[in-house]
Amino acid sequence: MISIDRVDHLVLTVADVDRAVEFYTQVLGMEPMTFPGERRAVRFGGKTIKLHAASELVEPTATHPVPGSANLCFVTNNPLSDVQEVLRNNEVRIEEGPVVRTGSLGPITSLYVRDPDGNLIEIAKYDDEVAVPAK
Template structure:
């Protein structure tokens, strides 16, 4: 029996709800190095690769929105474009604390080596590199 083609191909964007848009913008652009993008009616997103994170501010969310949009509820894993040691050194220069790692984990395509930190709303951010 032929296997069906999956209905979903990849993630285009996700929406992050924040309490302090300036602190969130600083974190995702200066600390993580994503590109700031403005679209629509002054909406803001953080672009990386072929994906982006759209920003909503708590209490001023765009419709339609999640049923219960709350800051601090996300657990995101990003694959770094550079060695994890370079990411760690950058975070140290930015005085941004690492809460755990490096540790070995299992990613979507295999083993990864990860560090964990938190964004200004306490979302858990995992930054990883493929493990050899």
């Protein structure tokens, strides 16, 4: 049996890479990156989201790569009231929340927004201090 240790990176198919980089860096505070071949990505907490333009897909790719088909959950340590203020200041509409959900490590409270491509983005805060397994 294979034993998976962790997620290294994700790939999002986007309509406009510049617009996606702007959202993830300016609104969610991620770090922009450029890989060889002028490929773009954003980084946070040791993880990377590679951004592939729908008009210039990099092979191999998903069977049906289309902008707006992802549902991602990001964990913050910021109070959700501060997150709501940042979202308002950046004119990002909150679709739902704050609402109580269950994360990988226990109860979370979440806000749901959409990125420029329509991907559902959940911004969550664990309700209690959670010991994250070391890797």
